[in-house]
Amino acid sequence: MFSIGELSKRTGVKIPTIRYYEQMGLIDAPERSEGNQRRYSKEGPQRLSFIRHSRELGFTIEDIKGLLELSQHPDKPCQDADKIAVQRLSDVRARIAKLRRLERELKRITACQADNVASCAVIESLADHGLCDAEH
Amino acid sequence: MFSIGELSKRTGVKIPTIRYYEQMGLIDAPERSEGNQRRYSKEGPQRLSFIRHSRELGFTIEDIKGLLELSQHPDKPCQDADKIAVQRLSDVRARIAKLRRLERELKRITACQADNVASCAVIESLADHGLCDAEH
DNA sequence: TCTTGAACCTCTAGCTGCTAGAGGGATTAT
DNA sequence: ATAATCCCTCTAGCAGCTAGAGGTTCAAGA
Structure with a gap:
């Protein structure tokens, strides 16, 4: 369980950008602390790194949504x-x-x-x- | 003297884009007809083509402002x-x-x-x- | 001359992918 | 307990256009 700042440091994605991705539906809304702060589990960085890497390669947000969707269904044809x-x-x-x-x-x-x-x-x-x- | 639609056709720059350039100060506000429609003289297309070409080469609006400024002063060093x-x-x-x-x-x-x-x-x-x- | 239809007007809002700031609450270390 | 640092939401801004609403003007044909 770590904070958004921690996640940001680990992935190199800026904090507002992480929130933006959440809003865009690229990442699930994480759990919250008592005081309403985001708390990520260890899957957080993985998914975010996937997104970051994809963006660096020039995939659009929509592209990435599609790719993420696919990656959730490992038995689909690629x-x-x-x-x-x-x-x-x-x-x-x-x-x-x-x-x-x-x-x-x-x-x-x-x-x-x-x-x-x-x-x-x-x-x-x-x-x-x-x-x-x-x-x- | 021709209309904005005519100018658009001659230069390949879309009508809203021409108005946008005017707003941004890249081109002077042209004369108007009785009924308040834009009327361009033959200098219109030249300047607009310059802008279009520059944009295609990736110059920013600010770059182009600078270049246009320069081109108005032919005696300046280049x-x-x-x-x-x-x-x-x-x-x-x-x-x-x-x-x-x-x-x-x-x-x-x-x-x-x-x-x-x-x-x-x-x-x-x-x-x-x-x-x-x-x-x- | 009148009428129609295309072209024009201004103004506002939207697009992508973030980024910055205001104004406030939470957490953590000392 | 308190200060420093983090985090929250919300709104607005960036470039460079593009699209629409709602209304006016122009040009050509009858």
């Missing part, structure tokens, strides 16, 4: 979980591709040698999308 | 503009690096061959951060 992860993977790849294009353009832009804004590549490039290498 | 762009470039690179790590982990996770959730790598990996290749 295709659903896989589907969510595959979707995430393709999101991530798309974002990487897009950022690479941006990187290329920003690199070009920042190679600016002009002395003043009138002929500055940064401003010019932003004004004229037609100069871009790629679409975005 | 170091400031360059600084903003360089900062963006390093942001983008950091984001790419982070996403690459996520991609690697998701790829590993989605190679799940199990039949049911009990031994599914997706769930397991998310539960146990210790299995990660990298930090995040």
Whole structure:
């Protein structure tokens, strides 16, 4: 049995965020002390770490709800979980591709040698999308 | 002189977004018709395209304010503009690096061959951060 | 000229995923 | 017993829009 502050320290999830997750239904409302303070058992950190890790990987709250639901039913086929992860993977790849294009353009832009804004590549490039290498 | 709908079509920026930019001070409040509707002149699309392009490159509204300010003063040195762009470039690179790590982990996770959730790598990996290749 | 329907207006509230603060009560160590 | 530190709920705020309500204006056809 430990407090929310303790749970926060163990998992690296901030206190208001823990309460937020509780409100969003990601974690069950824990028991309370006499004085109405949250008291977590040892399952607390596990579930919260799962959530934290998933969030770091970019899963949405809704995704995580689905994954948690699944993990409560160990006999279900894991295709659903896989589907969510595959979707995430393709999101991530798309974002990487897009950022690479941006990187290329920003690199070009920042190679600016002009002395003043009138002929500055940064401003010019932003004004004229037609100069871009790629679409975005 | 054209309407906000026309401006929206020409620039690809949605109507409420244009009004939002006006409110945020990115674009000047345009003239109005007799009946209080916005009427833009040919400078409208230029500035808005600049903004749109900048947003696509991930510049914040505040960044763009700075860049627009600069572009109004063509005799200023362009170091400031360059600084903003360089900062963006390093942001983008950091984001790419982070996403690459996520991609690697998701790829590993989605190679799940199990039949049911009990031994599914997706769930397991998310539960146990210790299995990660990298930090995040 | 009148009428219709599309486009426009302002204002408010909602989205995601938290985070910060106010104003108060509980717990813990000394 | 008291002080320091924690915790409680509730509300509001962040970015960058987006959606809706409820009402007005515009432009084109009859």
